[in-house]
Amino acid sequence: MKKIKLLKELEKYPVFNLKTIKELTKKENSYAKLLIFRLKKEGLIFDIEKNKYSLHEDPLIIASNLIWPCYLSFWTALRYYNLTEQLPKDIFVITTRARKKNQLEFRRTKIRFIKINPKYFFGFKKERYAGFDIFIAEPEKAVIDSALFKKISFSEIASILKENINDLNAEKLIDCLLKIRKKTLIKRFGFLLDSLGKDFFGRLKDYAYGQYIKLDYALPKRGIKNKKWKIIENVKL
Numbered sequence: 001m002k003k004i005k006l007l008k009e010l011e012k013y014p015v016f017n018l019k020t021i022k023e024l025t026k027k028e029n030s031y032a033k034l035l036i037f038r039l040k041k042e043g044l045i046f047d048i049e050k051n052k053y054s055l056h057e058d059p060l061i062i063a064s065n066l067i068w069p070c071y072l073s074f075w076t077a078l079r080y081y082n083l084t085e086q087l088p089k090d091i092f093v094i095t096t097r098a099r100k101k102n103q104l105e106f107r108r109t110k111i112r113f114i115k116i117n118p119k120y121f122f123g124f125k126k127e128r129y130a131g132f133d134i135f136i137a138e139p140e141k142a143v144i145d146s147a148l149f150k151k152i153s154f155s156e157i158a159s160i161l162k163e164n165i166n167d168l169n170a171e172k173l174i175d176c177l178l179k180i181r182k183k184t185l186i187k188r189f190g191f192l193l194d195s196l197g198k199d200f201f202g203r204l205k206d207y208a209y210g211q212y213i214k215l216d217y218a219l220p221k222r223g224i225k226n227k228k229w230k231i232i233e234n235v236k237l
Contacts, residue, residue, distance in 0.1 A: 021035055052066065070095040071094055091109060092114060162196060178203070194228070209230060212231065
């Protein structure tokens, strides 16, 4: 197979490996390895990690196609939906599988892999991006993931929710919270939504009991106590 034809075929893959080259060229291992070496030397393909290559330079395409199952979340998803003006330096990938390395660098961008319990692995969708399928958290789940795994301070999450409350589906947020059934998470979001004029106490009251917890888990435990949600208001919203 001529080089130009091979490159056109490889362009269809977000990520490929030695086996892909062998199947396309119908050649043995030694020839396929030599071909990869030459293509890398010419700068026609990029090395991602051991036996994983690509013709594409967009880290978002790469990140969503390195492990399965997975989906993009946290700052990555929030930026994708324009829910924040911040430009995250890293790409965050949620997966239920373990990797030997929980991060790698591709084209000066760090791709970080976060292994989670399968019971939290929901609330994502397939999107068509730059000609490829990527899997990414729905906006509401990206917000909840960020608090559930404490990847963003709750003060920042509150700010994001406040600025985008009309673009997010509050009912979907509540459905996600009730599916996760984590009391501290429910109390924080219940209080936050309440402060934004969205009162879901009727649906969440069974979780609004017990010890008082900090509203922002990243700040000291001091402030006004909210009896309704059992929240210590350690940050002003």
